Amino acid sequence: MPDIIVQYQTEIWQSIEETFVMVGFSILAAIILGLPVGTFLFLCRKGQLLENRVVFSILNLFVNIVRSFPFLLFVVFLIPFTRLIVGTAIGTMAATIPLSIMAIAYYSRLVEQALLDVPKGVIEAATAMGASILEIIYKFILVEARAGLVLGLTTSTISFISYSTIMGVVGGGGIGDFAIRYGYQRFETELMIYMIIIMLVFVQIIQFTGATIARKIDKR
Amino acid sequence: MPDIIVQYQTEIWQSIEETFVMVGFSILAAIILGLPVGTFLFLCRKGQLLENRVVFSILNLFVNIVRSFPFLLFVVFLIPFTRLIVGTAIGTMAATIPLSIMAIAYYSRLVEQALLDVPKGVIEAATAMGASILEIIYKFILVEARAGLVLGLTTSTISFISYSTIMGVVGGGGIGDFAIRYGYQRFETELMIYMIIIMLVFVQIIQFTGATIARKIDKR
Amino acid sequence: GQKDNANEKDGSNDELVKLKVASLIPPMTEILDVVKPLLKEDGIDLEVVVLSDNIQPNNALAAKEVDANFFQHVPYMEQYNEENGANLVPVQAVYHAIYGVYSKEYKSMDEVPDGATVAIANDPSNIGRSLAILDHQGIIKLKEGVGINATQADIIENEKNLKFEEVDLLMLARMYDDADLVIMTPAYAAPLGLTPKSDALLTEGLESKFAITLVAREDNKDSEAIQKLAERISGPEVKQFLEENYDETAIPAF
Amino acid sequence: MQALGKNGIPTKIVVIDDIGIWFRYNGRGYCTFQKEERGIIVISIHNVSKSYHQQNIAYQAISNVTLNVNKGEIHGIIGASGAGKSTLLRLMNLLEVPDAGEVLINNQELTKLRGRSLRKARQTIGMIFQHFNLVANKTVYNNVLVSLELANYPKKDRRARVTECLKFVGLETHADKYPAQLSGGQKQRVAIARALANQPEVLLCDEPTSALDPNTTAEILEVLQTINQQLGVTIVIVSHEMEVIKSICNRVSVMEKGQIFDTVNIMPKGFTTPDKNPQWFVDQLTKAGDLHHA
Amino acid sequence: MQALGKNGIPTKIVVIDDIGIWFRYNGRGYCTFQKEERGIIVISIHNVSKSYHQQNIAYQAISNVTLNVNKGEIHGIIGASGAGKSTLLRLMNLLEVPDAGEVLINNQELTKLRGRSLRKARQTIGMIFQHFNLVANKTVYNNVLVSLELANYPKKDRRARVTECLKFVGLETHADKYPAQLSGGQKQRVAIARALANQPEVLLCDEPTSALDPNTTAEILEVLQTINQQLGVTIVIVSHEMEVIKSICNRVSVMEKGQIFDTVNIMPKGFTTPDKNPQWFVDQLTKAGDLHHA
């Protein structure tokens, strides 16, 4: 183990933990809220089960705006809201709020795309079998799209890691921020490179795990 | 026109110009280099025309690393290289280098995906007609994938705008940086909101234009 | 005739010596804007390069991409020199930006409760500087001799159990609503309508060695252009400008 | 009981009930009707119209069609491409909602039902499709099971019922496979098992064999016929293939431009199950007449 | 010249050349061969084998097959699904490279060619597919044009040639449409025009009608027959549909498990072009025998 890593061990572990917290909450938000939002985006589309122009336009606008907002500004913009929710606008917990909202917008778009890949015939068969909309979603659409949903979550998670590096701004910490502060600002280039390697390793592990799971559960 | 916009007119115009330069170069890089890299990613895949594990792995690794690198660190990391190319590491022109490299990696992945959507049968028919690989690419694959390529470029361009906001770090300027500097650092919240609106309007215009072109040229 | 005109124009431009100076935020950038027309009279074309982080201005100077920079204090510059083997040198101290400890809720340090959160900047020299204020005022105690290089690890006594939150320099002002205490420079406090003199619970004091200084390189510090800039930047126009616009926040250091 | 069929071929009448006359013909059992009116009407379509709107242009896919399907029959629908066959079929379980007219299943007015009661009604109407429309990520077993789940079939009986249905289509040994691991004919048999699980009275089939090769087509037609004969399920089958319609239908509606041109009663002529043996191909080829081995 | 066909139907011999005997039968022109050996061999497959590897398991799709296709014939390949029909066809233009054996087109050993010369050779072999494989983003005109571009056809003659080919398949008025605007049969005719553009000697067809309905199938078969008769193009046609093979082929190879089980000469029996008129369906149905109008 390189000396410099041993030297900063505690801080490195802490930054890894912070990244896990931030990314973990984002993943949770993506699943708990991004999945339904994406499902609604899909269902409210033209020609789909719940065709609804108004709901679709609203959700679509939300996703578009959040996704095209420069993230740094987005974080700043959300400070009052963040304060409302977690009581403070600084620290790792506060950082999870803008990250989670971005995560919802980000993942919901990928969910919509994955659901669009489900053959229309399957939905039709479900309808003909007398399935309710909820049953169509749970027993057919989500089952059929599951590999795409997992791949989407993988891509999203990697993006969340990338976004989380910006969260140092509000004291969110994390590996990326650590690399910037110690490596870049304190000129410990070696340390910076190690941290980047750690991040890339995480990314590769996530990519590999996601792709493997997706392949395993894809029976199409 | 709100007073504050009139007041900062010159700076706003300049920042818009800077954004155009940065994003414009990124788009150029995406087309000139991202398109071939993406095409090679596709061609070197298993079961495709130029199946080549080594080339595929190298390109794939490049794209994965660049895409999962925290962008701020990436910019810093590239400074020596940037200096080599444009002679300086600061200013709008210097900012185009890391942006362009990111653009290449970003777009090439979308190119690969778009080409994977081309029906295998079309490629097979081209081969049966005695087309060379170059002809298959130019006269068949790219023609058939063109709507996907335009949509991919649209998505990419929006990401480039988002990435360009970080380029203030090396003096790249641009609308996002302007919004951060004036709106966020100087508490000109009104100005910041106007700048954000300008950015979102740009994004919507790009999105709309891209989607319209893609629909028009898609005859499938 | 037209061609001649063009040549003439080019010629007049050629006579101007180009001088690139990197800077960050107001009032630094504004001071440079004040001296810009003055330098033109001296035959110097000043170009202000605005960057948005506090490493790049030094990097750019060291790499000879700019001729000087104007955003930092000498300890910060020395730290940079040391870490990077650079040879940046101070040319002219311009103004004091007095670090202050601000609080939205509390009127004095005595009111500040146990376990209060303190927002400080997250870059090393500002961490050190922020901690140094508290050390200086006896709120905490730092290891002997760490000076400006102090980190949280160097705190050996912390009677009030202050909790430090390190945030981006640019976020400090935003933390005013959030943290119990914020330690920041007047440039960041000003937009909140706060001045060190009337609002800070604690300040560094004028003897501070943290004056914002014009910095150049060893090899060009004596050049005519830099010297002219040093002269102008410590001239009466700047003094007047600071007194009119930054009365309590940027106090001329010349 | 011996009787002489209309074409002079002896048929053996097995039983006469209120559904119709059950008889054996060519070694197979059939049910036919002395008079159309005799049959109990299972599906009744009254003056139904349906148009599609595309870019503000309305296209009349079905115009004012009236059709009765009798209990126990295999009713074919044939016609040129675009004639409205699929649309008519999809109107029968309200997959397409008609612009005008009524659809009745067992005297229950489907067009009046909404929400839960419509879904309940649909559970008694099986449907199979050209492209099977199985859930690719569910096993064969679960594809059938889901239909029981939707119908709130008693939990404890589900396993037995799924197995029974899979046995009926001859796939009990493939229960744990995924659709992608099956051949086209097997996939269609899973779809049939799924449609049968809830003991439907009617089975709607839209081009059930068009994606299959002749061997497999015969296989599937045999399954459908067995369902009709053994379980008494009324079948409506849409096809553009004359051979398919002729082989199992006893009543056929010919469609043209969104209307029923004519409805005729026919005697299903059965199907030859082509052999997997390559000699079968040679026999078929040489049967044709003037040729010699190469 | 009058002659008696093998089945006793009078045929009119038109001409005898070194290709074979050209005669008229039932109002149509055909070419047949007195002896197989008489024909000039266009395609020659010698001891060809081909196996696929999937997850390290090799599957022998073609085992040691030898086959000659004579100039001017329509050679059918039939057999059960998975027998290797498509693979054998794709070996003929080296879309699949054989593991062993030689493939000769016009005595040119295709298996020895690489790069440019292989591509040149392929330009003389047309191929059409089940799913047409047109470039959806090119107009009908450009889909045909691209084949001339690939072959470096003289620039000034291209326009005329494309128009000629489109006329041949009856699509000259659809030149500016995109494939998505055409029906299945029209798409296949574009594919045929594209394959014909370079005046190929051989046309390889893999299930050219399997995606089409019976009307359209007859339409396409007629086009293929015309190509064979008017342009003298040798055709190899893979199909699993007995009707298709019987209707136009004069020689048929039956495949089984990667081998040729038998090759027989047959007299093409022609095809009935089903009418678009719905009465045709009714006639077909009632022709079957014992039935009465409903």
Ligand SMILES: Nc1ncnc2c1ncn2[C@@H]1O[C@H](COP(=O)(O)OP(=O)(O)OP(=O)(O)O)[C@@H](O)[C@H]1O
């Ligand atoms: N969802 C739809 N939107 C618009 N038009 C439709 C739709 N479904 C069917 N049509 C049109 O309605 C007409 C009848 O279609 P239908 O699918 O019922 O015909 P079909 O007889 O089943 O033909 P095929 O043999 O080709 O399946 C066609 O012209 C078709 O284009």
Ligand SMILES: Nc1ncnc2c1ncn2[C@@H]1O[C@H](COP(=O)(O)OP(=O)(O)OP(=O)(O)O)[C@@H](O)[C@H]1O
């Ligand atoms: N690219 C491939 N990779 C692996 N196996 C293949 C491949 N192509 C064909 N096969 C296998 O080779 C065998 C012969 O295939 P082929 O497509 O030639 O059969 P076919 O007679 O054309 O059948 P069908 O009527 O279904 O088209 C089949 O078992 C098939 O699974």
Ligand SMILES: [Mg+2]
């Ligand atoms: Mg249909």
Ligand SMILES: [Mg+2]
């Ligand atoms: Mg095949």
